[in-house]
Amino acid sequence: MTRFDRRSLLQGGTALAATGMLTGPALLDWAKAWAQQAPWKPEKNAQLSLLRWKRFIQAEEDAFMELVANYTKATGVKVAVTNESLDDVQPKASVAANTGKGPDMFWGLYSLPHLFPQKCVDVSDVADYLGKKYGGWVQSAQIYGKSKGKWIGIPVAYNGNVMNYRKSSMEKAGFKEFPKTTDEFLAFAKAMKAQNTPGGMALGHASGDGNAWVHWCLWAFGGNLVDKNDKVIINSAETEKALNYAKQLYESFVPGTASWNDSFNNKAFLAGEVHWTNNGVSIYAAAKAQNMKEMAEDVHHALWPIGPVGKPTEFHVAYPIMIMTYSKFPQASKNFISFMMEAANLDPWVEKSVGYLTPGLVAYEKNPVWTSDPKLTVCRDVAKNTLTAGHLGSVGERAAAALADFIVLDMFANVCTGREDAKSAMKMAERQAQRLYR
C-alpha cells in the first residue's frame, strides 16, 4: 500500500490527472493535509453558505456534495449549500448584493459578478494561486473573472453548449457527419424536417440554450451587438444576414420553439420529438442515467457549424463563483474556492459530471474524461473556444444586462416568428441596446 504523507499528497494533487484519482479515505487524507497548508486560513468559527445553480446531473451533485463534506471534515468549516434553478440565481444574488445580506458565495452564470463588481471580494490572490498551479486561465476566464484589472470572480467551469443530434436520423437524411458550415447546416435542418425527424432550438426566454444559439448565429455572420468601444452596432447588414438565416432555419424547426425554455429541448429530445438541438451534454447523461440504451448510443455531439466569418463563434455558458463583500468570512470563502478547484477535487468532479463541466484552467484539459468517452471530447475545448458575453465589447454589467433583457434573443425570436421583419427587429434591438450602453 502506498503511504501518503503530507508532501507526497500535495505534490500528487498537481499531477493527479495523469496518475489517477484519489478516492475515499485517501482523498480525505489529502484534504486534511491540504487544509494545513492552505494559503488562506478560515476565520475562527467560520460558517459558509453558498447558493449555486441547480444541478442538471445527479452525479455532478453527488460529487460536489462529497467535496463539500470533505472540506468540512478537513477544515471544520461548515458549508450550507442551497440550489436555485439557473434563472433564479441572478435575482437572488442581485437582491443580496443590494441588501447586503445573504449567502457568502454565489455561483451563477456568465458575467454575474459584473452586475455588481463593487460588491464582490477581490479574489486576485486565489486566481493567481490557481492559475500558477494549473497552467493558467483560458482567455475567456480572464475576461469573465476580471474587472478593472482585478479578479472579482473565479470562473469555476463552463458548460459546453454543443450540437446534440441523433446519428441514425442524420445518416438517414444522407449526411455522413454533422455539418461543418452554416450552409450545410441549413441543408441538414431542411433534410431532417423533410424526413419527419426535425430539430429545434429554444427561442423563449431561455438564458442558456436560447442565448447560446442566437449569439452563435449572430457572430457567425459577423454581426455584433457592440464594437470594442461598446458602441452599439447591431443594426448592420451582417446582423440582417444572420436574422434571415435564422428565419430559414426556424422554418425547419419543430413547432413551438418560441415557447421553449432551457429544459424543453431536453424533454423533447429524450422523447424522440426532436432529433437535433443545442444543449449541454445533459441529454446524453440523462439517457445514460435512465438506461435508455438506444438513445444514449444514438446521441452524438458536434461543434457549432462555422459561418461566413470563417472561425468558430461558440457561446458557452460560464459558471463563475464570487464572494460577497458583506461576507463575514472572506478568508474561509477563498479557502473553500481554492479547495474545490484543486485537482484532487475538481478532477473527479468533472469526471462524474460526464463532461457537463469544463474547467477554465488549462491543465484540466488532460482529464481522462475527455478522451475516455469520444462523445465528450468536443466539450474539452469549450472553455478555450467560447466567446464572451458582449463579445467585442466589455464583459461588464452592460453586457450582463443585455443578456438578462434578452435583447439579441428577442430580436431573433421577433424575426423567426414573423412578428417583425429583420430591419425593424434590428431597430428595436438597437434602441434597447443604446439605452443600456448609453
Place this chain on the structure above:
Amino acid sequence: MTDLALERRARPPMRRITAWDRLKVNRNWLGFWFMMPAAGFLILFLAYPLGLGVWLSFTDARIGRDGVFVGLENYQWLSDDAVFWMSVFNTLLYTGVASAFKFAVGLYLAILLNQHMPFKAMIRAVVLIPFIVPTVLSAIAFWWLFDSQFSIISWSLRQLGLIDANINFLGDPWNARWSVIFANIWRGVPFIAITLLAGLQTVSPSLYEAATIDGASRWQMFRYITYPLLTPIIAVVMTFSVLFTFTDFQLIWAMTRGGPVNATHLMATLSYQRAILGGYLGEGSAIATAMIPFLLAAIMISWFGLQRRKWQHGEAND
C-alpha cells in the same frame, strides 16, 4: 379641629390647567396613540416601499448602487418603448378579459351553489380548490397542459383525428395570451364564486317568496332582487379581482416568462425583468409606478360606486 378647618380654607389657589393636562384627558390624543402601532406598520411596510419605488423611478439606480436623480428620463424612455406599450396592452387585455370571464363564471357558479343540492358543503369546498393550490403549482400544471410537444390537449385532439399537428399554445403570441388568460380565469373563479355565494346567502328568502306570489319569472327575480342586493359585494369583489389580475406575476412568470417575444409580458413581469434580472432598478420602478394610475382608477370606480346609495341599496334614490 378649628385648625383643620382653617387650614382647608387656606388652601393655595387651584393650579391653572396646562395644555398638558388637557392633553392627558383628551380622547383624541389617546386615540392617536392607540392608532400608532397600526399606522407605523402601514407606513413601514406599505407607504415606505411605495414611496421608495416612486423615488427610484426618478433615478438611474442600478442594483448594488444608488442612483442619481434623473427626473422623468425613465418615463420618457418608456413612452417610446414598444415593449413597454405592449406590456401595457397585454396587462389591460389580460385584466379586462380575465376579470369579465371570472365575474360571469363566478356569478353563475355562485347561483348554482346557492341552490339546495346533495353534498352542498362538499361541492362548495371542492370549488375552492383552484384558489387553494399554490399559483406556481397550478402554473406548472398548465405549463404541461399547454406544452408544445407533450400537451395532453393536443394529444387528445390528435387521437380523435381533429388536428394533425400539435397546437402551438405558448409559442404563438395570441395563443399564448389566451392560454395564460384561461389559466388566470381558472384560478380566479373560486374567489369570486365563494364571495358572491356569501352575498347571495344574505338575501332574505322572503323577498323571493313575495316575488313568487307576484308572479315574477326567474329572470325577473334575478334582475330585480338578486342583482341589486348583490351589487355592493360585486363592487368589492371585482375591485379585488381587478387589482389581483392587474398585478399578476407568478402565473406568467412560471408559464411563459413573458414570451413568446414579449407577447405575454405584463407590466409586473417586465418590471421584474428590467429591474431585478437586468439590474436597472430605476427603469423597473418606473414601469411599476406606471401601474399605479390604473390601479387607482380601479379603486376609485368602486369607491365612488360604493358611496352611491343606488349601489348600496339597488334603488334609484341617489
